[in-house]
Amino acid sequence: MSPVFSHGMLRLYLLKLLDESPRHGYDVIRLLEDRFMGLYAPSPGTIYPRLQRLEAEGLVTQSQEGGRKVYQITEAGREELRRRQDELDHLEAEIRSSVHYLASEIREEVRGTVHDLKQELKQAAREIRRQQRHENRSRRDWHDADAAAPRVERRLRDLLTGTDQLLHRAHLTEAQIRECAAILDETFERIREVLRDKR
Amino acid sequence: MATWTIDEPRKLTFDTVRRLRVRTVAGGIAVVGTDDRPTLEVSELDGPPLWVRHEDGELEVAYERPGWPGPFGWLIGRHRRQVAVISLAVPRDCEVDLGVVASGLMVSGLRAPLVARTVSGEITLAGCSGQVEAQTVSGAVQAHGVAGDLWAHTVSGDLTLVEGGGTVGARTISGTVTLDVSTPGAGDIRVTTVSGDVTIRLPHASDLQVQVQSTSGQVASAFDELHREGRPALRSIRGRLGAGTGRLQANTTSGHVALLRREPEVRESP
Numbered sequence: 078m079s080p081v082f083s084h085g086m087l088r089l090y091l092l093k094l095l096d097e098s099p100r101h102g103y104d105v106i107r108l109l110e111d112r113f114m115g116l117y118a119p120s121p122g123t124i125y126p127r128l129q130r131l132e133a134e135g136l137v138t139q140s141q142e143g144g145r146k147v148y149q150i151t152e153a154g155r156e157e158l159r160r161r162q163d164e165l166d167h168l169e170a171e172i173r174s175s176v177h178y179l180a181s182e183i184r185e186e187v188r189g190t191v192h193d194l195k196q197e198l199k200q201a202a203r204e205i206r207r208q209q210r211h212e213n214r215s216r217r218d219w220h221d222a223d224a225a226a227p228r229v230e231r232r233l234r235d236l237l238t239g240t241d242q243l244l245h246r247a248h249l250t251e252a253q254i255r256e257c258a259a260i261l262d263e264t265f266e267r268i269r270e271v272l273r274d275k276r
Numbered sequence: 277m278a279t280w281t282i283d284e285p286r287k288l289t290f291d292t293v294r295r296l297r298v299r300t301v302a303g304g305i306a307v308v309g310t311d312d313r314p315t316l317e318v319s320e321l322d323g324p325p326l327w328v329r330h331e332d333g334e335l336e337v338a339y340e341r342p343g344w345p346g347p348f349g350w351l352i353g354r355h356r357r358q359v360a361v362i363s364l365a366v367p368r369d370c371e372v373d374l375g376v377v378a379s380g381l382m383v384s385g386l387r388a389p390l391v392a393r394t395v396s397g398e399i400t401l402a403g404c405s406g407q408v409e410a411q412t413v414s415g416a417v418q419a420h421g422v423a424g425d426l427w428a429h430t431v432s433g434d435l436t437l438v439e440g441g442g443t444v445g446a447r448t449i450s451g452t453v454t455l456d457v458s459t460p461g462a463g464d465i466r467v468t469t470v471s472g473d474v475t476i477r478l479p480h481a482s483d484l485q486v487q488v489q490s491t492s493g494q495v496a497s498a499f500d501e502l503h504r505e506g507r508p509a510l511r512s513i514r515g516r517l518g519a520g521t522g523r524l525q526a527n528t529t530s531g532h533v534a535l536l537r538r539e540p541e542v543r544e545s546p
Contacts, residue, residue: 120420120421120438120439175317175319176306176308176317176363176364176365177306177317177319177361177363179363180306180307180308180363180384181306181382183382183384183400183402184306184380184382184400184402186402187400187402187418187419188400188418190420191418191419191420191436191438194436194438195434195436195454198454198475198477198536199454199475201475201477201534201536202473202496202532202534202536205497205498205534205536206494206496206532206534208496209496209497210494
């Protein structure tokens with residue numbers, strides 16, 4: 078946020094509009110448009126955060142009325158407005174008489190909006206890039222696992238044929254059969270666990 | 277025909293202005309659309325006098341002997357003394373052509389075509405609905421609510437468009453390009469950079485044919501409908517969003533590209 082706005086005209090003007098009467102955010106935007114002589118309509122994305130900031134500073138309060146937010150100036154807000162009344166009068170007179178002044182007001186306004194948006198999108202872009210790099214990396218790991226799968230399969234075949242030979246050689250007791258089955262169950266369970274983790 | 281020679285800050289008004297052309301060196305130029313009488317305001321002047329000509333609805337502001345300062349004119353610093361801060365209010369349908377070397381340009385509230393060129397200044401556009409051409413070498417271009425077509429070229433300046441509507445052609449070498457598109461079926465969006473990053477935010481529901489690629493940068497997208505091509509799979513994305521009526525093309529050599537998605541619209545009722 079450029080300092081021009083946090084201490085500047087727009088903020089004072091928001092207070093002034095709310096001093097006249099409590100208003101919806103939408104009314105505030107429409108009235109601001111009038112102030113810029115219809116040349117420039119500030120977007121909700123510009124105004125709402127500023128109203129929220131004023132609220133955080135205790136200069137305005139907000140209430141719900143029929144599902145819409147209504148903003149109202151506080152005593153602290155009035156005090157701030159009184160303190161800077163001269164400044165406000167002076168600036169208003171300038172705006173009315175000077176194209177130059179009006180133009181620089183609009184320029185500052187656009188500059189602030191653009192700056193905020195740029196920061197916001199830059200942050201979002203950085204986040205999404207980081208996320209997708211991460212996804213891509215895990216996808217690559219998975220491909221490596223695919224290449225490794227045949228090696229596991231070979232071991233599995235070896236186990237099968239080896240066990241088969243052993244089974245045909247000996248006469249098995251009930252206890253031995255039960256023990257072998259338990260080993261196989263346990264092995265399968267562990268393999269399943271390991272692969273689930275990988276995913 | 278009426279002409280004025282301006283050697284100190286002053287204000288002039290005119291009856292009709294349908295076309296405006298300004299050529300200055302340093303200082304600043306601002307143009308705002310108005311329903312009142314056209315006005316020229318020179319609020320600062322340092323150097324040779326300005327020359328103003330008004331004829332048949334055409335208004336021209338320049339130096340008396342604009343001429344070519346010679347191939348090394350910039351070396352001897354001739355323009356260092358040519359500072360003029362100029363503000364104009366013109367009808368919204370006035371065609372505007374602005375050229376300046378080392379100062380910012382600001383234009384607001386016009387419906388007619390606009391050309392704005394500067395070398396090292398920044399270009400600021402607000403609420404312009406005509407066709408706009410903006411060129412700067414090292415300055416930034418920042419636009420808010422440009423509903424018409426916008427062509428913007430910079431060499432190293434950043435390019436930012438907030439609440440853009442129509443066709444956008446953005447080209448830069450090392451500047452970044454940041455677009456926040458607010459209409460779903462936005463026309464043609466073409467972005468080209470060499471090393472600048474490209475960040476584009478689209479409405480939650482868009483109707484666009486998308487083709488995005490980077491030679492060595494990373495391409496990231498928040499849209500699952502778009503698929504990646506080739507390997508490593510981070511360099512290119514293409515596909516269709518919604519009905520695919522508009523087009524989005526972004527090309528960069530070494531910049532990163534990010535396609536972001538807005539949250540679904542929740543309108544506060546008026």
